[in-house]
Amino acid sequence: MRLADKVALITGAGRGIGRAIAEGYTREGARVAIADLDLDTARSTAAELSTGGGEVMAVGMDVTDEAAVDAGVRQVAEAWGRIDILVANAGIQHIESVDRLSLENWRKVVAVHLDGAFLVTRACLQRMYADGQGGCVLYMGSVHSKLASPLKAPYVAAKHALLGLCRSVAREGADHGVRANVICPGFVRTPLVEKQIPEQARELGISEESVIRDVMLKDTVDGEFTTLEDVSQLAVDLAAFPSAALTGQSVVVSHGWYMQ
Ligand code: NAD
Numbered sequence: 311m312r313l314a315d316k317v318a319l320i321t322g323a324g325r326g327i328g329r330a331i332a333e334g335y336t337r338e339g340a341r342v343a344i345a346d347l348d349l350d351t352a353r354s355t356a357a358e359l360s361t362g363g364g365e366v367m368a369v370g371m372d373v374t375d376e377a378a379v380d381a382g383v384r385q386v387a388e389a390w391g392r393i394d395i396l397v398a399n400a401g402i403q404h405i406e407s408v409d410r411l412s413l414e415n416w417r418k419v420v421a422v423h424l425d426g427a428f429l430v431t432r433a434c435l436q437r438m439y440a441d442g443q444g445g446c447v448l449y450m451g452s453v454h455s456k457l458a459s460p461l462k463a464p465y466v467a468a469k470h471a472l473l474g475l476c477r478s479v480a481r482e483g484a485d486h487g488v489r490a491n492v493i494c495p496g497f498v499r500t501p502l503v504e505k506q507i508p509e510q511a512r513e514l515g516i517s518e519e520s521v522i523r524d525v526m527l528k529d530t531v532d533g534e535f536t537t538l539e540d541v542s543q544l545a546v547d548l549a550a551f552p553s554a555a556l557t558g559q560s561v562v563v564s565h566g567w568y569m570q
């Protein structure tokens with residue numbers, strides 16, 4: 311039990327990568343708050359994980375809503391007395407070229423990834439600093455924190471910006487025992503990715519098979535998708551790491567796509 315007695319809050323944990331991390335954390339003994347825009351999904355995920363023996367709660371939270379974030383973090387801290395681990399994971403995608411992109415769609419994507427990560431970070435840091443027991447902040451970056459693909463400008467820009475937020479939190483958090491790191495997955499077959507396969511096929515004028523083989527997995531070493539388990543395992547390892555030797559870093563988990 312590598313995370314026994316820890317309290318974790320994970321945004322966007324109703325499904326996909328966030329849910330997989332929640333499963334990994336409960337297996338390692340943490341109490342986990344499943345925060346999601348979609349409260350029904352968060353509730354059913356929480357119910358399923360608690361059936362498996364985990365101590366889990368569902369929190370309705372739009373990460374772009376300052377008041378909702380502050381209230382959600384307060385709810386978790388009051389229920390369980392502390393917050394040790396934050397995983398800022400909630401995310402959306404929008405497929406369009408820069409020349410046709412509306413300011414509204416730009417802002418929508420950046421708001422969820424970047425403003426959302428800032429708001430949950432601030433609320434959790436206030437709690438971690440006040441408790442004086444340190445903590446761990448993990449950002450869900452992407453290989454797109456390191457490089458660009460076409461048709462994803464707001465996503466790529468926001469994922470790059472998370473590196474800067476992480477490094478700032480690593481610097482400031484050190485005095486309080488708080489570490490911050492970024493997880494950078496390659497493509498994982500979640501609803502976010504399933505949705506963009508036909509969208510990219512349409513935009514690029516190629517087949518869906520070609521999007522997978524020639525676009526998404528082209529630069530991996532083995533043509534394989536990264537799995538939910540791969541990302542969840544890394545999130546456990548980073549959260550359980552015992553010292554500030556590992557802070558301010560970004561770890562790519564991608565079958566070799568982008569070697570740093
Ligand atoms: P997903 O669409 O399966 O899940 C995203 C979750 O975030 C959903 O439950 C959704 O309700 C929630 N969400 C969306 N907007 C929200 C908001 N405003 N407030 C709170 N919750 C919100 O996506 P996923 O693939 O699991 O992606 C999770 C994270 O991983 C994202 O940050 C994404 O950019 C990142 N990522 C995904 C991949 C991939 O290939 N799937 C690769 C690299 C990084």
